[in-house]
Amino acid sequence: MRMGGDGKIALVYDCGSTNLRVAAVNEEGEIVAQKSVYNSPRPQPGGKPGWLIWDVEEIWSKLCMLTREVLKRIDERSLSSVIVATWGADGVLIKRSGEPAYPAISWQCPRTQEVIKELVERIEPYEIFRITGYQILPFNTLLKWIWIRRNAPEAFKEAYTFLMMPAYISYRLTGEFHVEPTDASTTMAVDSAKRGWSPEMLDLAGLDEAFFPDWREPGEVAGYVTDEAGRRSGLRKGLPVIVGGHDTQFAIASVKASESEAILSSGTWEILALRMKSYLPSREAFENGALIELDVERGCWNPQFLMIASAVLEWIRKMFYSEVSEKPYEVMVSEAEKIRPGSDGITFLPSFFPGSGPTARYGVPGAVLGLGLKADRAHVYRAALEGLSCQLRLAAELMERSFNVRLDRIWVVGGGSRNDLWNRIRSDILLRKIVVTRFTEATVLGAAMTAFKGIGLFRSLEEAKRSLSYEPKTYEPLEENSRIYEETYRRFISLYEKLSAIYLR
Structure with a gap:
């Protein structure tokens, strides 16, 4: 039985480090169809024991497979938009062609431990917190950039930019690059008071703002599904893809x-x-x-x-x-x-x-x-x-x-x-x-409401939440x-x- 037809449906790519899910959500916040599959990092080929990376092509292929399965269960005429929410801190250096310039290091990988001692000798930990709102944690993205700069400098020479995971998946859907604040704030490189990059923190990794794509806000249109993405996923060409971000923030915003x-x-x-x-x-x-x-x-x-x-x-x-x-x-x-x-x-x-x-x-x-x-x-x-x-x-x-x-x-x-x-x-x-409340899947709910805001169904997240029956x-x-x-x-x-x-x- 195909669900939908009268109201709008948002397709949420809910990507966790142990599970990938595609969920179709209606205007009432209900999941009308979903499909999931296991997700896990893998050992880096040629790397040291314990080094873990994400196979981003495998993740993209799995999401395409899940999308096709979910599309069988809904009326595609109701499908209004796609939005991506993922775990934080991880991303990928990519070439202008979209290919990885270096494997996407997983937050579970221990290699960045060696960078922490060097970092605290260059900047006081509280100063990092004052600027970024972040503690020094081994999985911080900034530490990965410093590690790659030191151990695989050719990767930065080949790289065009860096995309956090939600922005990378959005790129695969649209061919457009962007960076957004919720996931960027997990990098330990953002000036959180100004909602933008911190030049001081980026300089620690030998980077500047020009290396990164333009900032986009959650709820804006990131782009539209391309021919290639449509062939892989079954999505119709031209479907709006809404800027998503860090899964935690969508869960928080849903309440x-x-x-x-x-x-x-x-x-x-x-x-x-x-x-x-x-x-x-x-x-x-x-x-x-x-x-x-x-x-x-x-x-x-x-x-x-x-x-x-x-x-x-x-x-x-x-x-x-x-x-x-x-x-x-x-x-x-x-x-x-x-x-x-x-x-x-x-x-x-x-x-x-x-x-x-x-x-x-x-x-x-x-x-x-x-x-x-x-x-x-x-x-x-x-x-x-x-x-x-x-x-x-x-x-x-x-x-x-x-x-x-x-x-x-x-x-x-x-x-x-x-x-x-x-x-x-x-x-x-x-x-x-x-x-x-009756909504236990808060990340999916928050992302879907953001997507509906992005297509103009609601003027704000507050209006979207007022329309829901939380019970x-x-x-x-x-x-x-x-x-x-x-x-x-x-x-x-x-x-x-x-x-x-x-x-x-």
Whole structure:
């Protein structure tokens, strides 16, 4: 059955580092058809062990295949536009012909570690944060440029420009080059106050603004589907392609949150973010580990904390529930609901990626403490939900101190918003209201609304959001549980403080 026909449909290329998806979304924000396929970096041919790259031609081919499958399920007369949202920090040096001048280095590749020490000798880390809103992270795009300049200088001689991932896929659709602010703000090379390149940061990689294409804003028309792209993907020639960008920003923009309400995009990683109308790169925000990225709309910034989340729960599934072949997460939740709040004294420290998130300052890896002979896998899973919620509370407290806000409630979107038990635990531990909506696919929703704005269906994102029926569900803290969790949270913080003396020696 083909969906659509009366209203408009936007086609969203939702590209993550583990999954590529093409989704058809109608004006009500509903996904009417979608298809996805696995995505993963691969070892670089001829590179050192551990070097990882993206095969951009493979990604493009997969997206074309997915597009053809989705087009079979919709009325193509309803298709109004295409928009691309991808993960941040990665991109590709390309020649004028569009061929890569050097492989697209993955954010998971360790090679840039060697550049960090050199960088901090040239510029103070807080100065980087003041200019860019970014902490020094191994996957920052700027570090890749410096590494390539030093280790493969011929690549820059052959390169015409550099495209971030969403702009590269848009180029394959339209033949047009551009750079846009949401993904550019993940490079650690943008002057975030001015919403443009920072000459000082670019100079660290021996680059200047002339090397890059023109800036375009999300929601503008990037170009139109070419003959070649149409042959590969099945899209009709001349279909508008709307400027997209970083997936996180579309997820944040999809929610009707005020400046005193945070948005939690919960998936493999969690991002706790705000939409603010001022840029506040304070010393305290820097020391607390915050990031500040550019919003989908001008005049807004997205202060945020990045922390590991469902990747920890997936590790538990593999370790303790591998024999459960059908609906394993339903089994995990069902078992954990039988365990009392506080997990009988078991504390789970979820810092499986030390050096990231609100616990970064402690340098403590993941740990489970308080195990006894009566503990079982359900205890571990519930303790993990509680530990992740304690991590979130710490992030919320740091957010309030860093940006002088009081968070009234937190809107949760993404796959992690579907876990009812986790939402109840979040509310009890954070002592705040947790709100979820019927739209769990926030990146797709935000991108689709931006595309509809781009074709003139809505005058603004706010108008687009007013047209949607969110059907919010609110979780409020239960006093009895919250009293128990106060001790859980105190123990959580105390363990990090005490263990840091061991791991930071």
